[in-house]
Every structure is written in structure tokens, then in C-alpha cells.
Amino acid sequence: MSDETQRPHAPAVETRALWKTFGQGETAVHAVHDVSLTIGQGEFVALCGPSGSGKTTLVNLIGGLTDPTRGEVRVDGRDVGAMSEPERAQLRLERIGFVFQAYNLLPVLTAMENAEFPLMLRGVPKDERRKAVSALFREIGLEGLEDRRPGALSGGQQQRVAVARAVLGAPALVLADEPTANLDTQASDALLGIMELLNQERRVTFIFCTHDPRVMRRARRIIRLVDGHVERDAEKESGSLPDWVLEPVGAG
Amino acid sequence: MMERWLLIGRIALRNLRRQLRRSLLTASAMVLGVGLLMFVRALEGGAHLMYVDTATRMGTGHVSMEHPDYMGSQDLADRIAARDLALLLEAVATSVPPGELVALFPQVNVGGLAQSATSSVPVRISGVDPALESGVSFFAQQVVEGRYLEPGDRLEAVVGIGVAERLRLELGSRLVLMAAGAQGDLESQLVLVTGIFRTGIPEVDRGVVHLPLPTAREWLELGGDVTSVSVILASDQRTGSVAEAVRGRLTEEGVAGDRLAVRPWWEAMPDLYAGLRADAVQTYIMLLVLLAIVALAVVNSILMAVLNRTREFGVLRALGLNRRAVGAMVLVEGVFLTLASGLVGMLLGLALSMGVFGDGVDISFIFGGELAFAGSVMEPVIQPAVLAGDVVAILTIVIAIGILATLYPAWHATRIEPAEAMKTDE
Numbered sequence: 322m323s324d325e326t327q328r329p330h331a332p333a334v335e336t337r338a339l340w341k342t343f344g345q346g347e348t349a350v351h352a353v354h355d356v357s358l359t360i361g362q363g364e365f366v367a368l369c370g371p372s373g374s375g376k377t378t379l380v381n382l383i384g385g386l387t388d389p390t391r392g393e394v395r396v397d398g399r400d401v402g403a404m405s406e407p408e409r410a411q412l413r414l415e416r417i418g419f420v421f422q423a424y425n426l427l428p429v430l431t432a433m434e435n436a437e438f439p440l441m442l443r444g445v446p447k448d449e450r451r452k453a454v455s456a457l458f459r460e461i462g463l464e465g466l467e468d469r470r471p472g473a474l475s476g477g478q479q480q481r482v483a484v485a486r487a488v489l490g491a492p493a494l495v496l497a498d499e500p501t502a503n504l505d506t507q508a509s510d511a512l513l514g515i516m517e518l519l520n521q522e523r524r525v526t527f528i529f530c531t532h533d534p535r536v537m538r539r540a541r542r543i544i545r546l547v548d549g550h551v552e553r554d555a556e557k558e559s560g561s562l563p564d565w566v567l568e569p570v571g572a573g
Numbered sequence: 574m575m576e577r578w579l580l581i582g583r584i585a586l587r588n589l590r591r592q593l594r595r596s597l598l599t600a601s602a603m604v605l606g607v608g609l610l611m612f613v614r615a616l617e618g619g620a621h622l623m624y625v626d627t628a629t630r631m632g633t634g635h636v637s638m639e640h641p642d643y644m645g646s647q648d649l650a651d652r653i654a655a656r657d658l659a660l661l662l663e664a665v666a667t668s669v670p671p672g673e674l675v676a677l678f679p680q681v682n683v684g685g686l687a688q689s690a691t692s693s694v695p696v697r698i699s700g701v702d703p704a705l706e707s708g709v710s711f712f713a714q715q716v717v718e719g720r721y722l723e724p725g726d727r728l729e730a731v732v733g734i735g736v737a738e739r740l741r742l743e744l745g746s747r748l749v750l751m752a753a754g755a756q757g758d759l760e761s762q763l764v765l766v767t768g769i770f771r772t773g774i775p776e777v778d779r780g781v782v783h784l785p786l787p788t789a790r791e792w793l794e795l796g797g798d799v800t801s802v803s804v805i806l807a808s809d810q811r812t813g814s815v816a817e818a819v820r821g822r823l824t825e826e827g828v829a830g831d832r833l834a835v836r837p838w839w840e841a842m843p844d845l846y847a848g849l850r851a852d853a854v855q856t857y858i859m860l861l862v863l864l865a866i867v868a869l870a871v872v873n874s875i876l877m878a879v880l881n882r883t884r885e886f887g888v889l890r891a892l893g894l895n896r897r898a899v900g901a902m903v904l905v906e907g908v909f910l911t912l913a914s915g916l917v918g919m920l921l922g923l924a925l926s927m928g929v930f931g932d933g934v935d936i937s938f939i940f941g942g943e944l945a946f947a948g949s950v951m952e953p954v955i956q957p958a959v960l961a962g963d964v965v966a967i968l969t970i971v972i973a974i975g976i977l978a979t980l981y982p983a984w985h986a987t988r989i990e991p992a993e994a995m996k997t998d999e
């Protein structure tokens with residue numbers, strides 16, 4: 322299918338004058354407030370900002386999990402708002418991986434089945450699936466845990482399975498909403514290492530929502546939201562942590 | 574694509590297993606409800622078969638043939654002429670499969686008066702051929718005093734116990750029967766009581782007299798004519814097709830229609846048929862109410878399963894399942910649960926009907942004496958009968974419950990907004 326709006330080197334994500342308002346009148350909350358962003362293929366971006374600043378709402382809008390009140394979201398150059406529900410589901414299946422804070426996995430499936438779930442939905446043959454999952458599991462330290470159900474995995478292991486699931490289908494984009502919030506330092510570092518690796522090896526674009534300085538330190542671009550709009554947006558070296566990211570609201 | 578649906582099915586089944594206790598509880602409600610429906614219908618079906626068996630053996634037969642107007646007029650003028658009788662007997666012989674025909678007998682039925690020395694009562698008088706009806710006649714089995722008619726009898730007659738009581742008759746008593754004959758004149762016939770029967774059906778015991786067919790023909794100046802011919806079949810399942818075949822033959826011969834009506838028992842005895850239908854409908858309505866309650870339990874159980882997994886449905890949607898697929902997953906879960914438990918329930922019903930109570934259920938403790946119903950009667954021991962029609966109907970009900978009970982929870986699952994779902998902990 323050739324989509325007119327699909328461009329070969331389109332940015333991974335573009336938002337144009339994006340708004341999301343909850344409620345009406347005096348009680349209305351502008352969770353996302355006129356956000357225009359362009360995130361290129363292969364970027365490693367951290368979305369930060371105080372609690373309630375609209376990070377989750379923004380990534381949900383990008384992933385098509387919720388509809389914007391106004392404005393436009395493009396993923397891979399395709400207008401998400403113009404898509405039907407099944408088309409959006411298909412877009413998520415083929416182009417977007419999600420990692421949430423917790424309870425990402427389907428409890429009735431094993432680690433292996435959880436990881437290969439999107440590939441199964443896409444009809445990838447079993448041999449191919451298993452090969453891809455095994456290779457990735459080995460790479461990210463999940464070897465030997467293939468047949469465990471999520472209940473029998475640690476939080477860090479579960480998050481690694483979720484990341485494996487998110488990247489296995491070779492998506493253009495992985496959206497991760499506070500993936501390290503439930504993990505200790507060691508597990509967070511391991512998870513971030515894996516994501517960085519996948520970003521570099523496979524050119525997968527990562528967008529994180531995070532409060533975690535370790536995540537921000539690894540990011541190469543930091544976008545700071547305050548009250549639903551972009552307050553700062555800056556590229557940086559991996560490993561450094563600019564002081565403005567943690568400043569209190571309004572001090573920047 | 575196939576892979577996708579298999580995956581959805583697999584997840585649905587594993588979810589049922591994950592909630593094993595809830596699934597089993599829901600399933601057991603279905604099993605009991607459906608098993609009960611099946612068993613109660615088998616009992617009723619068995620009772621109905623008995624009613625039909627009795628009613629057909631009381632003279633109407635599974636298929637009966639009369640002059641088309643006789644059923645309404647009860648007038649000897651509307652009778653079957655001797656030459657049509659010959660054609661008819663041949664038509665039956667050629668169109669009933671061998672082994673299916675149990676008995677074929679002509680009768681003369683007429684309304685009249687039975688008179689003793691002391692009083693008189695209106696009766697229905699039947700001239701029967703004891704040789705042809707031997708072994709199938711219901712009356713022969715119900716004789717409580719004396720004996721039933723036998724081949725070679727001339728002036729012997731058998732009367733209902735109510736007739737005997739009202740006319741103060743004993744074995745050997747004389748009795749005068751009076752009725753309008755073929756010529757329209759009142760004719761009378763003297764007979765001797767040789768047997769008394771008791772059927773348990775008040776209107777029959779109070780008003781039926783049997784005498785030999787030749788005597789009846791002579792008395793009423795009928796020559797070789799009769800009023801009706803009855804066919805008894807080995808099984809009621811063939812009734813419709815036999816009636817159809819005989820009617821076809823007789824139409825070819827040019828006698829069906831004007832001169833002869835061929836009727837299956839349900840047309841010949843519309844009251845009995847309507848009564849049985851009403852009975853079955855009543856049972857279904859009662860049990861459907863019961864199953865509706867079971868269905869509500871299924872709705873509740875599946876809905877809880879959906880509500881408890883809101884977050885999971887959010888994850889599935891985020892992974893790229895669309896609304897339809899998520900709804901399908903819930904449908905598979907619910908339909909599988911109800912269908913599997915419904916089938917087990919049907920097996921339970923079968924086991925009860927054919928195994929545990931296969932030798933019959935004695936219900937005399939509920940009703941005491943005979944059970945008369947719409948002009949028929951049955952014995953107090955019911956042999957449960959699982960009828961094909963009931964199996965189909967119950968299976969349809971099970972599938973319908975499965976789908977109806979799951980539609981709402983499935984619809985609810987499709988309405989879950991992924992962004993909202995991800996905020997919950999469930």
C-alpha cells in the first residue's frame with residue numbers, strides 16, 4: 322500500500338500544534354498544550370518534567386492510544402489522526418513498540434510467547450520467531466527464562482521481556498513510559514544499556530518519559546515539559562546531565 | 574491471519590484456566606441447568622410418547638382414513654364405501670415399508686344410545702375386528718372383568734366400567750344399542766356384556782361400547798362399508814411420511830380428497846396434539862427462565878473477568894490488536910465456556926435419561942392413580958425418551974446463551990480505551 326503521506330526519510334515522529342484537553346470550561350486541564358516536535362529516526366530522547374506535566378499524555382497521543390483535542394501527530398510521516406481504529410492498531414503492530422512502567426506482560430503467556438507476541442500477530446513463521454527471540458534473549462540476559470510465566474520473573478526481567486517485545490518487530494519507534502520507575506539502580510542500568518544497544522545497533526528510535534536522572538544522563542536529547550508545553554528542548558552528549566532538567570518549575 | 578486467531582483462542586482458553594475456580598463455578602451452573610432441561614424434557618417426551626401410543630391404539634391409529642366430512646358430521650352418510658375400502662387397503666399395503674406396519678384395521682364408529690332394563694346412556698359405539706386389532710388394541714389390555722372381543726364373537730359386547738355402573742350391567746347382562754343406520758332409520762341391536770374395561774379416562778369409561786365389526790355392519794345395514802380405517806406403525810417417527818405416501822397413492826387412484834381424507838394422528842386428534850404442544854412449550858418456558866438466570870451468572874462471570882483485566886486489554890491494544898480482535902477474545906472465552914459446559918450438561922441429561930433412570934421413573938407417588946390427558950392416558954412409570962428435536966432445540970439454546978451472555982462483556986472489552994486502561998492496576 323502506498324500512502325501519499327509516507328515519505329522515505331520522514332522523521333520518526335512529528336507533532337504539529339498538538340493539544341489534549343481533559344474536561345471543559347473552568348475545570349479544563351490542558352494536559353498537552355500546543356506541542357510541536359520533530360524527532361528523527363534513531364534518536365534517543367528523554368521526556369522529562371514535573372509530575373502532571375503531560376509526559377504520559379504526549380506519548381499516548383504519539384502512539385495513537387488516545388485522540389488529540391486538536392493538532393496533528395505523524396509517525397513515519399503518516400497522519401495518525403486520519404487513521405481508522407484498525408489502521409491505527411496495524412500501525413502500532415508494525416511500527417511502534419510500547420514499554421510501560423509495570424504489568425506490561427500477558428500473565429498467561431510465557432516470557433518467550435510474550436516477546437514473540439507481535440511477531441505472531443504479524444504471521445512470522447515459528448522458526449524465524451524463535452530464532453529472533455532466542456538471539457535477543459541471549460543478548461539481554463534472559464537466556465533460560467523463556468518458558469517462565471511473568472509471575473515467576475523479577476521486575477527487571479519482566480521489563481527486559483517487555484523491551485524485547487517492543488523492539489523485536491523492528492519498529493520505527495519505541496515509546497517507554499517510565500520503564501525504570503519500578504527497578505533498582507542495577508536493573509535500571511541493565512535495561513538502559515540494552516535499550517542504548519538496540520538504539521545503536523538497530524537504529525530504533527526511543528522516546529522515554531522519565532523522572533530518572535540515569536535515564537536522562539544516557540539520553541542524547543532532553544525535552545522538558547511544564548504544564549503541557551515544551552519548556553526546553555536540547556541535544557546533549559550521552560553521559561552528561563544539564564542542570565536545568567531537575568530545576569523547579571519556572572526557574573529555567 | 575490464521576495464526577492471529579489461534580493466538581487469540583489460546584489466550585482465551587488460558588485465561589479460563591487461570592480463573593479456574595470462577596470458570597468451574599460458572600460451568601457447573603450451566604451443566605446443572607442444561608442437564609435438568611434435558612432430563613425434564615426427556616421425561617416429558619417419554620410421557621408424550623405414551624399418550625400418543627395409547628391414543629393411537631384406542632382406535633385412531635398413527636394414520637387414520639375417513640370420509641373427509643365424517644370428522645365433523647359423525648354421520649354414517651359420510652362413510653367409506655366398500656370399493657374405496659379395497660383401494661385403500663391396497664394403497665396402505667404398497668406404501669408402508671415392510672416391518673413398519675403393525676396393524677391395519679377398519680372400524681365402524683357411530684354415536685348412539687345404550688339401554689338396559691333400568692336406564693339408558695349416550696355412547697360411542699365401535700364395531701371392531703378383534704382379529705385385526707389383536708395385540709395392539711388398548712381396550713383389550715384394560716379389561717377388568719370378563720374378556721375382550723374375540724374372533725368369532727357375534728352378539729358379544731365390551732363396555733366401559735362407567736357404562737356398566739350406570740346401566741347396572743354385569744357380565745352376561747343384556748344391552749340394547751340404538752343408532753341411526755345407513756338408511757337414516759333408527760335401528761336397534763341386542764348384545765350381551767362379555768367384558769368390562771377401565772381405561773382411567775372418564776369420558777371413555779362412561780361412554781364407549783365395542784361390538785364385533787360384522788355385527789355392527791349388519792345392524793346398521795352398511796354392507797361392506799366402514800367409517801374409518803386406522804394404521805398402527807412400529808414407530809411414530811414414520812407417521813408423517815406414511816400419511817403422505819398413502820395420500821399420494823390414493824390421489825393417483827382418484828379417491829383422495831372428495832371421498833377419503835388421510836390424516837396423521839395430530840390432525841385426527843387436534844386436541845391431543847395441541848395439549849402436548851402446550852405442555853412442551855410450558856416446560857421450555859419454565860426451563861428457559863431457569864436458563865436465563867444461568868445466563869445472567871455467565872454474563873456476570875465473564876464481565877468480571879473483563880473488568881479484572883482492564884489493563885491487560887490496554888496492553889493488547891497497545892501491542893496492535895484492534896477492537897474487534899479484543900472483543901473476539903472475550904467472545905471465544907465466553908462461548909467456549911458455555912458451549913463446553915452446555916455439552917457436558919447435555920451429557921448429564923442423557924446419562925440421567927438413559928442410564929440412571931433408564932428403567933423408567935415411577936411418578937405414581939405424585940399423582941396416585943391414572944393420568945388422563947386430552948383424551949389419552951398413560952401409565953405412572955415414565956420411560957424417559959430423548960427426542961432428536963429436543964437435542965437440537967437444547968443445543969440451539971446453549972449456543973444462543975453462549976453468544977448472548979458474552980456479547981455484552983465482549984462489547985465492553987472493545988470499549989476499553991487503552992490510554993485509560995493503562996492507568997489502572999488491574
Ligand SMILES: Nc1ncnc2c1ncn2[C@@H]1O[C@H](COP(=O)(O)OP(=O)(O)OP(=O)(O)O)[C@@H](O)[C@H]1O
Binds near residue numbers: 343352373374375
Ligand atoms: N483521563 C484524564 N482525565 C482528566 N485529566 C487527566 C486525564 N489524564 C491525565 N489528566 C491530567 O493531565 C495532566 C497530565 O497528565 P499526565 O499523566 O500526562 O502527566 P505526567 O507528566 O505523565 O505525570 P507523571 O510524571 O506523574 O506520570 C495531569 O494534570 C492529569 O491530571
Ligand SMILES: [Mg+2]
Binds near residue numbers: 376377378498530
Ligand atoms: Mg506519567
